[in-house]
Amino acid sequence: MESFTITSKKVLTLVLVIDKAKQMVLLGYKKRGFGAHLWNGFGGKVEPGETTREGALRELEEEAGITVKSEDFKKAGILLFQFENDPVALETHVYKSYEFQGQIRECEEMRPQWFAFANVPYDQMWEDDQIWLPMLLNGQDPFYGRIYLKRKPVEDIQEGETTAAVNTSTSTHVNHSTTMTGTSFTTAQPKSGPFAMWDYQLVHSLQGVPHEIALDGTIASFEN
Numbered sequence: 001m002e003s004f005t006i007t008s009k010k011v012l013t014l015v016l017v018i019d020k021a022k023q024m025v026l027l028g029y030k031k032r033g034f035g036a037h038l039w040n041g042f043g044g045k046v047e048p049g050e051t052t053r054e055g056a057l058r059e060l061e062e063e064a065g066i067t068v069k070s071e072d073f074k075k076a077g078i079l080l081f082q083f084e085n086d087p088v089a090l091e092t093h094v095y096k097s098y099e100f101q102g103q104i105r106e107c108e109e110m111r112p113q114w115f116a117f118a119n120v121p122y123d124q125m126w127e128d129d130q131i132w133l134p135m136l137l138n139g140q141d142p143f144y145g146r147i148y149l150k151r152k153p154v155e156d157i158q159e160g161e162t163t164a165a166v167n168t169s170t171s172t173h174v175n176h177s178t179t180m181t182g183t184s185f186t187t188a189q190p191k192s193g194p195f196a197m198w199d200y201q202l203v204h205s206l207q208g209v210p211h212e213i214a215l216d217g218t219i220a221s222f223e224n
């Protein structure tokens with residue numbers, strides 16, 4: 001019996017930098033931590049005292065070495081990630097920019113690389129990315145999505161995927177990891193992470209930009 005009831009949430013960010021002329025998107029290969037060995041946008045937890053916008057810009061600079069001017073930095077939407085039997089959801093604020101300044105560089109956590117829209121490696125990304133990323137790339141934002149994820153059965157987990165689950169240290173998902181304790185994989189070439197998407201709801205081309213999601217999963221407020 002699935003339980004996706006949530007009682008609290010953590011606020012995260014996710015940034016997609018796009019070269020509109022070349023129809024390419026900048027992704028990062030996550031080398032460690034939650035979501036390790038998957039390609040994703042740049043982002044992470046929002047620190048105390050930061051706005052989501054400030055946190056997103058900070059993570060982009062830390063993880064890809066680049067900055068974006070405030071006027072070019074647009075909120076594309078919010079994704080609420082809910083995990084089976086985990087009362088803590090991840091409210092992830094998604095931003096996009098068609099411009100950036102600085103030199104793209106690799107860091108300890110992420111290896112950035114440009115991908116043509118037609119060659120985005122969805123089979124090596126969070127499974128939900130194939131639902132909402134094409135909408136973002138096609139300009140069908142703002143959007144709001146609710147994504148329900150279930151831990152994959154152990155036999156379906158590929159080599160390396162445990163790294164993504166077990167190395168979550170400060171993240172919400174330590175409880176999910178416990179079922180994996182004792183399993184040891186050494187190579188790191190997973191396909192789409194240790195969680196499978198169970199269901200989703202996505203509303204795109206919204207009239208307003210969502211600002212916050214309530215614990216019942218509805219949009220609590222829009223940006224001014």
Ligand SMILES: Nc1ncnc2c1[nH]c(=O)n2[C@H]1C[C@H](O)[C@@H](COP(=O)(O)OP(=O)(O)OP(=O)(O)O)O1
Pocket residue numbers: 012013014015033034035040041042043044045046081090092126127128129147170171
């Ligand atoms: N399901 C799914 N699809 C797409 N993107 C994500 C998910 N779940 C996620 O958590 N994410 C994104 C949201 C964030 O951008 C990152 C996760 O952030 P994380 O690396 O845990 O945060 P940091 O602050 O960088 O972590 P530390 O390593 O510093 O603790 O993935």
